[in-house]
Amino acid sequence: MKAIIMAGGSGTRLWPLSREQYPKQFLKIDSTHSLFQDTYIRALKLCNPEDIAVVTNKFYEFLVKNQIEELGYGIREDRILCEPCGRNTLPAIILGTKVLSESGDCHIIAFPSDHLLSDEAIGVFKEADDKLAGKHIVTFGIVPDCPNTGYGYIRAGKPLEFGFEVDEFKEKPDTATAEKYVRAGYLWNSGIVLFSSSLLMSEVKKYQPEMYREFTKTDKNAGIDYNALESLSIDYGLLEKTDCAAVAALDCKWSDLGSFKSIYDVKEHDDCGNAGNAEFLDSKNNLVLADNRKTAIIGVNNTAVIDSGDALLICNMDRSESVKEIVKRYQAKNDDVVKYHLTVNRPWGSYTVLEEHQFFKIKRVSVKCGSILSLQKHHHRSEHWIVVCGSADVIIGSESKTLTQGQSTFVPAGVIHRLENKGKIPLEVIEVQIGEYLGEDDIERFEDVYGREISK
Incomplete structure (x- = not known):
């Protein structure tokens, strides 16, 4: 098995912790390792270092290199693949697949670089590789522990030797619909995909012929015109169309850490449900991330307080998905606070x-x-x-x-x-x-x- 790590996202949902020039995947959230480093370590449990390709952009190239070196590993220059502009997950996965399959057909697992995932998943990945990857493009669904409106869902269909056919992908639902999905046994969409390189490319050729032609030009000097590529997720661009999609269930600790509510959920809490480095008085169910100064919370409930030194965010925990709207306002003002940390x-x-x-x-x-x-x-x-x-x-x-x-x-x-x-x-x-x-x-x-x- 070989691995692609997708590390090009800008992570605006965790501002002010995450910035354009140092996004979520490179942050060390409640760990000695960054999320990217944890993903790289996970990939090493499945394949050799030379069989890991990281798809990112020019701004993050040195961050990728530095963080891999922090782990005590090196990475070949031709294994850090820099896209000139982001075009979502399908082009990123095709780019990584082209490089990793240069010596012949191979099985590849593609990871987002900014998710939390426990090691129980490794055995499921190996079994899916053994039983499914030759004939199916396999996505991995997380067994939900609660209704969540921040994730997409997958409805599993007919059982296979291992896992299930995919009946349907569902976009992020409202609360009532999420509750219905969980009762019906739907899975959260993890964004992790496993496939054989030949099967993936044949399905891309069938369902995204223009993208296939761009990535398979015979003139090697022409290069890939990313501006001509449609921005497509692998879900929408391929998995929802192909007859080869399968889903394997992961019943383990997982989070995409896409909001401060999700960070709160994975942190340890005191007896009043508070998490973080602060003094709490008559307060419940709060998250405080403030390493730069002493922080005290009095008579406050269900609130996230995020202090990064140059910016302070205070929001109701149930509104933490709306942080990206604040980022848009700063972007409209061309404010560097969305680009750089101190x-x-x-x-x-x-x-x-x-x-x-x-x-x-x-x-x-x-x-x-x-x-x-x-x-x-x-x-x-x-x-x-x-x-x-x-x-x-x-x-x-x-x-x-x-x-x-x-x-x-x-x-x-x-x-x-x-x-x-x-x-x-x-x-x-x-x-x-x-x-x-x-x-x-x-x-x-x-x-x-x-x-x-x-x-x-």
């Missing part, structure tokens, strides 16, 4: 915004050992650098020098510069930006070892 990860390390005002911004810049920033300049801001840990090799205009702890330098606006850590310990720099415009898009790159866009 700490922003980069291929070379990270930076944390310590303070920000109209005409100045203070950052803590952390550069990994052996890493180098792009050769760049800014048009609207100057920068002061103060080394607080490690040593910095810097280029400013035509001058090169090494700065050690306690030393500083100045980078005027419009001057080409670069920062590098050649040392054996992480480099920490306090950067003070001054100017009339301090946006992250004020950057012109001339050299970059990470393949980011270079100015012409």
